[in-house]
Amino acid sequence: LAIVQVERPQALVETAYGNVLLAKLGLVAILFGLASFNRYRVTAKAASGQIAGSRQLRRIITSEIAIIVAIIAVVALWRFTPPPRALIAAAAQPASVHIHTEKAMADVSVTPGRVGPVTITVSLLNGEFGSLNARELRLSFANPAAGIEPIERQATKQADGSWQVGDLTLPVAGRWTVELEILVSDFEMTRLKETVEIRP
Structure with a gap:
């Protein structure tokens, strides 16, 4: 089970979960080594009545x-160290925000919800x-606290009716302002604005 959770060898040294696993395996190896030494080298001496052997056996x-x-x-430390597999799954989770006005609503999902593409x-x-x-959807992402001006993209309508942008990179973590410009008709434009938290 631990091997399944670690997934890759590098995680043994790069994650707290892997460090705990290595520590456990090391202690188990030492325990088996002592048990073997005790069984084949010390027990016989103690059984023969040698005082030195008895003392060594007790130690x-x-x-x-x-x-x-x-x-x-x-x-017990494993309670506080999520496995790499769980960390990978958590990192892939989207960041979402719901924007609701009288004229329109939008569910915006940023996948994954962290820094990067x-x-x-x-x-x-x-x-x-x-x-x-x-008819059209244009959106922008800005992070005024980080000095990042709005990054604008034109969304593409998908077969299921949703809209998508795939060529966007968010360079820093923090609270980003997302703004949507929805072209309902040639004479009607609706704007929605909200913030979304992007993880490191």
Whole structure:
């Protein structure tokens, strides 16, 4: 199960989960080494009545108990270290925002919801939750706090009625302002504006 969660060897040293796993495996290896040494080298001496052998046996047993306690403590750390597989899944989660006005509504999804290249998907509805058959959709992303002016893109309508932008890169994390310009007809333009949080 741990191998499935780690997924790739680099995660053993790059993630807290992998570090805990390595620590556990190292302690288990030491425990088995002591147990083998005890079984084949020390037990016979202690059984023959040698005082030195008995003392050595007690020290090894004490060490084994200490290592077992350490293994339990290390395993307990897994509660606080999400596996790399979960981190990858979390990183891929979209950032979403719902914008609602009297004339129009939009569900905006940024996938993945973190810094870097993203795909924007927008679903449009009218103010009464019905389908909004827009003629064009233009959107922009800006981050005034980071000094980034609006990055504008023309969205493309998909077969399922949603709109999509795929050639956008968000360079910094933080709260971005997303603005939609919805061309409903030649004489009607609706603007929606809200903020969305982008993860590092």
